[in-house]
Amino acid sequence: MNQRTAPVVESTVSFLTHGYAWLPDLRRHLGENTVQTRLAGRTATALHGPDAVRFFYDERHVVRRSALPAPVVDTLFGRGAVQALDGPEHRARKALFLTLLTGEAPVASLVERVGTEWDAASRAWAQQPAVELFRATSVVLTRAVCGWAGVPLPAEETVQTADDMVAMVDGFATAGPRHWHARRARIRQEKRFEELIRAEREAAERAAGRNGAGPQGSLVRAVALHRGAYGELLDEHTAAVEALNIVRPATAVAWYVVFAAHALHRWPQHRAPLRARDAAYAEAFAHEVRRFYPFVPFIVGLAARELHWEGVTVPEHSLVLLDVYGQNHDPALWPHPYAFDPARFLGRQPGRDELIPQGGGDPHGHRCPGEDVTVALLRSVSTRLAGMDYDVPRQDLAIPLRHVPTRPRSGLVVSVPPPHAAPPRARNRRPDW
Numbered sequence: 001m002n003q004r005t006a007p008v009v010e011s012t013v014s015f016l017t018h019g020y021a022w023l024p025d026l027r028r029h030l031g032e033n034t035v036q037t038r039l040a041g042r043t044a045t046a047l048h049g050p051d052a053v054r055f056f057y058d059e060r061h062v063v064r065r066s067a068l069p070a071p072v073v074d075t076l077f078g079r080g081a082v083q084a085l086d087g088p089e090h091r092a093r094k095a096l097f098l099t100l101l102t103g104e105a106p107v108a109s110l111v112e113r114v115g116t117e118w119d120a121a122s123r124a125w126a127q128q129p130a131v132e133l134f135r136a137t138s139v140v141l142t143r144a145v146c147g148w149a150g151v152p153l154p155a156e157e158t159v160q161t162a163d164d165m166v167a168m169v170d171g172f173a174t175a176g177p178r179h180w181h182a183r184r185a186r187i188r189q190e191k192r193f194e195e196l197i198r199a200e201r202e203a204a205e206r207a208a209g210r211n212g213a214g215p216q217g218s219l220v221r222a223v224a225l226h227r228g229a230y231g232e233l234l235d236e237h238t239a240a241v242e243a244l245n246i247v248r249p250a251t252a253v254a255w256y257v258v259f260a261a262h263a264l265h266r267w268p269q270h271r272a273p274l275r276a277r278d279a280a281y282a283e284a285f286a287h288e289v290r291r292f293y294p295f296v297p298f299i300v301g302l303a304a305r306e307l308h309w310e311g312v313t314v315p316e317h318s319l320v321l322l323d324v325y326g327q328n329h330d331p332a333l334w335p336h337p338y339a340f341d342p343a344r345f346l347g348r349q350p351g352r353d354e355l356i357p358q359g360g361g362d363p364h365g366h367r368c369p370g371e372d373v374t375v376a377l378l379r380s381v382s383t384r385l386a387g388m389d390y391d392v393p394r395q396d397l398a399i400p401l402r403h404v405p406t407r408p409r410s411g412l413v414v415s416v417p418p419p420h421a422a423p424p425r426a427r428n429r430r431p432d433w
């Protein structure tokens with residue numbers, strides 16, 4: 001086949017300055033679907049579209065070991081995490097996450113806990129002049145997720161823990177203070193979770209000694225006792241990293257909650273069907289929030305061997321990127337992609353490899369195992385938000401695309417009136433600016 005020699009330019013600075021727009025702009029500028037560039041001095045080929053998703057998630061083409069730069073591993077994922085495994089080791093580790101996170105029971109029990117925490121917190125918000133919804137939601141989610149996962153959380157550690165979970169996500173793609181904050185957060189939480197893993201193992205041993213029965217219990221205990229592809233227990237550090245791989249991303253749903261609140265503020269017509277408890281609409285709304293708003297810009301792997309895709313030669317061991325943000329805004333897949341329109345998902349389940357905010361392919365591959373949890377939490381919290389009575393004072397709600405991960409600059413400040421403070425109709429109005 002006649003292979004195209006793709007243009008090669010160094011793009012690291014461009015990514016750091018343009019963020020989410022970098023890859024879609026590069027594709028538009030070069031007029032190609034598949035583009036080749038350089039990131040951090042390495043050849044990087046960016047793939048786009050549902051066929052490319054299937055190509056990318058085939059382990060014969062793309063692997064994960066050593067794909068991620070150290071600054072990302074040392075903040076977002078942690079060393080030894082499932083994200084960087086391949087083959088049988090990945091399958092065995094991934095089975096743990098799928099068992100713990102998918103299916104009706106675990107999802108429903110987390111949704112219930114979050115609902116209880118949300119209702120209690122929103123009553124307290126009415127006692128304060130204003131609340132930053134992003135931060136407040138991260139605290140609600142941390143409390144609920146830690147309870148659900150079996151992570152003890154003393155009241156005086158709640159805010160610090162929530163801030164650490166947020167920091168690990170917030171600081172992975174930048175240089176400077178946010179990045180160093182993320183590293184410190186990871187060191188602190190890994191140490192704490194290692195102690196927890198030790199305690200869980202000791203408790204499991206004591207329980208087995210007492211009555212000979214296998215230990216029952218929490219998600220954290222399941223991680224502590226998980227055995228890998230060769231029957232081995234994870235070392236304490238890796239087990240801590242994987243327990244954090246549940247608590248951290250579940251807290252990160254705060255990004256989507258604040259995006260849902262942003263959507264309800266900008267386009268208040270979506271409140272009524274949510275208030276009416278229209279379950280199909282709530283699901284469609286959750287999918288549209290995940291499609292429309294920017295979170296993951298792209299996913300990174302390494303070419304397992306020399307590859308050929310759409311006329312481009314991908315050198316062995318070079319970087320392969322999957323264009324997540326670009327695909328979720330591709331007009332060929334989503335008519336009027338920059339219109340926020342939950343109706344596009346009514347009466348239609350999103351295609352497995354079309355809607356990819358949490359990765360594509362099969363969940364037994366690297367696709368996010370927390371997708372059901374995320375959609376269920378968004379359904380539930382968006383419905384609660386739509387039913388709440390609050391004002392959105394004047395503030396900077398811009399969502400800068402060069403900032404990865406991004407969110408409304410203000411964190412979305414709301415002011416919740418005490419019950420019966422004013423006629424509800426006067427509230428939730430869109431300001432005139």
Ligand code: HEM
Pocket residue numbers: 082083084094097101245246247249250251252253254255256295296299357358359360365366367368369370371373374
């Ligand atoms: C804010 C919502 C979330 C977003 C945007 C998100 C996004 C993603 C993405 C893009 C991936 C990588 C897919 C790939 O490498 O191909 C991923 C993987 C993963 N996610 Fe999520 N996720 C979210 C929520 C969750 C939740 C709630 C959990 C757990 C409770 C979770 C746990 C994981 C784990 C363990 C992996 C690694 C899977 C693997 O490498 O096999 N995520 N997620």
